[in-house]
Amino acid sequence: MSELILLQANPSSPADWVLFWGHFHPLIVHMPIGFLLIAGLLEIDRLxxxxxVSPHTITLILFWSAVSATLACLFGYMLSLGGGYEEETLSSHKWEGIGVAVFAWLAWSVKSENLGRIFPFAQLLYLPALGVSLVLLLAAGHLGGNLTHGDDYLTQYMPETMRTLAGVPPKQKEVKFEPITDVNQAMVYQQIVNPILHSRCVQCHNAGKSKAGLRLDSPEMIKKGYEDGPVLVAGKSTASELVKVCLLPEDDEHHMPPKGKNQLKESDIALLTWWIDQGAPFDKKVSDLKVNDAIRPVLASLGGGGPVENGGVQVASGPAPDSPVLTMKVPAADSKIVDELKKLNLLVLPLSKEQNQLEVSAVNAHTFNDAQAAELPKLSNQIVWLKLGDTEISDAALGQVAKLKNLQKLHLEETNVTDVGLKQLKGLANLEYLNLYGTAITDAGLTELAGMKNLRTVYLWQTKVTEEGIARLKTAMPKLEVIGGISEQAVADFVKVGESKASEPKK
Known part of the structure; x- marks a missing residue:
């Protein structure tokens, strides 16, 4: 019930002081909720x-419930002037909120006997007025939650049996994105851009909630833009609002996502920038677009799977396709164990129809953690590709990963693993590909890799390793391809290249 009153937005831009007071609405709105519920409970207890119960006590509570409900209406109106709310829901929310204030004043007038002096039978209106105000309070609170969080906020996790009894439509299937096994063949929008938008932007820009008139849940809606015009300009990322608002300081009121929400990572912004500069295509593969030196490492961190050529420039290389672990005979995985992993939102995919080797990916399970990693060794024979990038795992999980004796490819990018965890991987004799992008690995951790004879490729962008550490590793393992050479500052400079040119977004 973080929102109670939001009135229809005025087309003209409101003054800053109006929006300032409007932002107090979420604070004020909880006061009438508390006061009215207390008054209702006291009356139930009395009856x-x-x-x-002292009549004066209830009268005082009702007075402040009416005052605070009125203030919530006022501040809600100011907040609504900023726009971005679904009109029909906003209208219903408005009148329900006004009803709360009106019936709260009516209940107070009767309880205080002010109205009784004018109308002899006014006392008969007291309980109905209080009851109606409570019902409207719940209804308005529900719609306020819908306006803020989306129309399925309360029912999002409702069990199917309860949905059937309540007449709520079946739960929509969670959006699943096809994992990237070969970055060169990845569909740029569907497999790279769309997952970024869904994880950071679609919560506030969807069919049920389209702030600023913008929806980012489909190509058609993205092309349509928002209330002030196009959200992107194909070929010009620095002129595209989609990028400009992400580059604004986080304290800026126009910065997106808003402060307090999950922010886009620098690599996310880099990918969006590259996509727009390449014309913002919705039906192209990575191999169809030009890959520059700045975006190459970011793309490569998304997945390997074989040499990827783009404009004559190698983008990434993964394990050799003729690796022995990909052709060896292993027993079929237990379907019950596979189902257990899927319940953790992990993708479990066969590498081929002929073999039983599996890829397990946490692309849709960013909350995957050390405790859940204990389920992985149950498929120690079958798992050969494991993608745990951008999850909550740490060194503790690598003790379980070390039990996957046939593991060939391992993604640990942007996790909390350290040098300590790498020590546990020394026994993975078949490991050929290791992605450590964006981790806290140092030169000390690189020494742990020296004994892994089959390791062919390791990614080290945005780690704490030094050029000297990389040189020592290459000396110890001449055939190892060590891909690093781009610092965190280099990526930051790339994604912010247009920040000085970006004009302030329209209000």
Whole structure:
């Protein structure tokens, strides 16, 4: 119930002081909720148990409930002037909120006997007025939650049996994105851009909630833009609002996502920038677009799977396709164990129809953690590709990963693993590909890799390794391809290249 009153937005831009006070609405709105609920509970207690409750106490509570409900209406109106709310829901929310204030004032007038002096039978209106105000309070609170969080906020996790009894439509299937096994063949929008938008932007820009008139849940809606015009300009990322608002300081009121929400990572912004500069295509593969030196490492961190050529420039290389672990005979995986992993939102995919080797990916399970990693060794024979990038795992999980004796490819990018965890991987004799992008690995951790004879490729962008450490590793393992050479500052400079040119977004 973080929102109670939001009135229809005025087309003209409101003054800053109006929006300032409007932002107090979420604070004020909880006061009438508390006051009215207390008044209702005291009256129920008085009627059912015949307890003596001072009429003055209830009158005082009702007075402040009416005052705070009125203030919530006022501040809600100011907040709504900023726009970005679904009109029909906003209208219903408005009148329900006004009803709360009106019936709260009516209940107070009767309880205080002010109205009784004018109308002899006014006392008969007291309980109905209080009851109606409570019902409207719940209804308005529900719609306020819908306006803020989306129309399925309360029912999003409702069990199917309860949905059937309540007449709520079946739960929509969670959006699943096809994992990237070969970055060169990845569909740029569907497999790279769309997952970024869904994880950071679609919560506030969807069919049920389209702030600023913008929806980012489909190519058609993205092309349509928002209330002030196009959200992207194909070929010009620095002129595209989609990028400009992400580059604004986080304290800026126009920065997106808003402060307090999950922010886009620098690599996310880099990918969006590259996509727009390449014309913002919705039906192209990575191999169809030009890959520059700045975006190459970011793309490569998304997945390997074989040499990827783009404009004559190698983008990434993964394990050799003729690796022995990909052709060896292993027993079929237990379907019950596979189902257990899928319940953790992990993708479990066969590498081929002929073999039983599996890829397990946490692309849709960013909350995957050390405790859940204990389920992985149950498929120690079958798992050969494991993608745990951008999850909550740490060194503790690598003790379980070390039990996957046939593991050939391992993604640990942007996790909390350290040098300590790498020590546990020394026994993975078949490991050929290791992605450590964006981790806290140092030169000390690289020494742990020296004994892994089959390791062919390791990614080290945005780690704490030094050029000297990389040189020592290459000396120890001449055939190892060590891909690093781009610092965190280099990526930051790339994604912010247009920030000085970006004009302030329209209000």
């Amino acid at each position: 059912t148990r015949r307890n003596s």
